[in-house]
Amino acid sequence: MRALTWQSKHTVSVEDVPDSRIQEPTDAIIRITSTAICGSDLHLYDALSPFMDKGDVMGHEPMGIVEEVGSGITNLKQGDRVVVPFNVSCGHCWMCQRGLQSQCETTQVREQGSGATLLGFSRLYGSLPGGQAEYLRVPHADYGPIKVPHTGEDEQWLFLSDIIPTAWQGVKYAEVPEGGTLAVFGLGPVGQMATRIGVHLGYRVFGVDPVSERREMAARHGVEVFDMEGFGGRKIPELLREATGGRGPDGVVDAVGMEAHGSPLGKAAHTVVGLLPDAVARGAMKTAGVDRLNALHTAIESVRRGGTVSLSGVYGGMQDPMPMLTLFDRQIALRMGQCNVRHWVDDLLPLVDDPSDPLGVHDLVTHRASLEEAPGLYETFQKKQDGCIKVVLTP
Template sequence: MRAVTWQGPKQISVEDVPDPIIKEPTDAIIKVTTTGLCGSDLHLYEPLSPFMTPGDIVGHEPMGIVQEVGAEVTDLRPGDRVVIPFNVSCGTCWMCAQGLQSQCETTQNKEHGTGASLLGYSKLYGQVDGGQAEYLRVPFAGYGAIKVPEGPPDDRFVFLSDVLPTAWQAVEYAGVGPGESLLVLGAGPIGDMAARIALHRGVQVIVADRLPERLARVAARGADTINVDEAHKELAERVRSMTGGRGADAVIDAVGMEAHGSPLVEMTQKVVGMLPDAIAQPFMKHASVDRMAALSTAFEAVRRGGTVSIAGVYGGAVDPIPMMQLFDKQVELRMGQANVRRWSDDILALLRQDEDVLGVESFATHHLPLDAAPRAYADFRAKADGMVKVLFQP
């Protein structure tokens, strides 16, 4: 089969690789019909390269048609249309029972001190083959695979794999309701979708980003917008002026460690990525730092007693956190990988409605063949050609 593979820092290629096979009785094999390119895939593109191996199959946002099931998979059968969550969770351990599927005790990666395994996401998270491929082996398929109805296009459901539950959890963790205010930092796929979910719930939403075309997308859905480059250091003050002088009731950081405004840290990440893995891996795990500009803005812009919900991915071990400011403002922090199956039934009920209330069918900006992946990764990283969300059709 054809699959998108990591070959080195900034080196993505589409290769012929062996077809997946059933390895465990709880596995299934699906033929992938649509698979997404995620912002966190860019972390593998360069910052997390010390934990990658040439030939790793990447991608964690797939859906498709079941081809084969293992002996213990009783509620799936060939021909079923399914979406596959990005986190690999068993559904039976204590963590899964608490709705913390991203911390699944069966697939935790204790060697690296990390949570549940993730599709296509490095040695840190299990080195499981990813979903940017023609076929995919799905572990714990009876629990993880989300059956979706026939009829609507793939775009209606594929975002159940990551974008929707990640954005949904970010809004849930923000804890805001009708009439309250929410600042979303970043209008990429997660920030955009979080804004749509919050607007659907009657929340006042303000979105800050650097790219006018991304701000135009969320403004068309009803959000207020701030261009970060125009606001400069006055962004938090702009937010206070739009929220009765207090600041936003909650802030979602949908940017993470790819934030602009930290050139020294960005250079450090690049240098570490060029070191031998034996040196780079412990540095990344115990001494690395992130680009903290977005998170610092969140702490400034949230009101006293408010909440900061972190959906953007961070990977540093010694990031400087302004504890005095957080304590003084009595800020609540919530964060973590999305627990997809915790939210998927509620989201699917919304997607099954006749009306496309979140605009998922027009959410993707680019539909590309799998062979276009190398160029798509480069363009997505450069934010070229108005690219916000890419879907591949293998």
């Protein structure tokens, strides 16, 4: 079968790889009909490349049609249409039973000290082949896949695999009171959905991003937008306080993560680590501060006293500097973590199925292409060229 594979830093290619096949009784094989490129894929393309191996199949936002099921599967049958969550969870362990599917004790990658196995996401999370391919083996398919109707275009359902539940969790973790204010830093796909969810929940929502096309998209959905560089030399925290009666937003979602703009020291750390042999680089990333923290530090400076900063963007450094005096003095709460996709599905399915499209899922994709065109679009997406916000691929 054909699949998008990692070859080296900044190099991916579509290659012939072994066909997906049933390995366990609870496996299913999915014929992929749509799969997306995520901002997290760009981390593997660049900053987290030391944890990748040549030939790894990428992608963790897939959906498609069930082609084959293992002998232990009773909830799915051939021909079912499903969305596949990016994290693999069993549904019955202590963590899953408490809604922490991203920490599933059955699929934890203990040799790396990591949480649940993720589709297509490096040896840090199990090196499980991902969904930017013609077919996908789905472990624990007796629990994970989300059955959806055969009605509607794929794009109506596809983002249940990751970005909609990730954004929903990020907003919920921000602990915004009823009628309160929410700021979202980073208006990529997750940030776009987080702002729309905030609007849907009745909050006053601010969106912050340096890219004009992203700000324009958010503004179409009732979001008050700011350039990350500020306005007239004034800094974002000052502008947000001015807009909120001098306090700052009740909650802030950082949807940027480790590769934030405006963090020269973090960029230098990424560059240095990228020059090391992979084995050495992996050790460095597990013991050093290598993240670009501009967005996170600005979020902490912006949120009101007693407010909450929610991290949806991925961070990978182990000793990143944090402004502990500010966090303590201003009584700021931090919440974060990989999304517990299955925990939020019951809340989200009715919204995605609503013909009025309250979350604006039909206004997100900017680029559609075949799987064979994926390598060029990785570069376009990373460099934020051609107004690229969300890419959907058809194998």
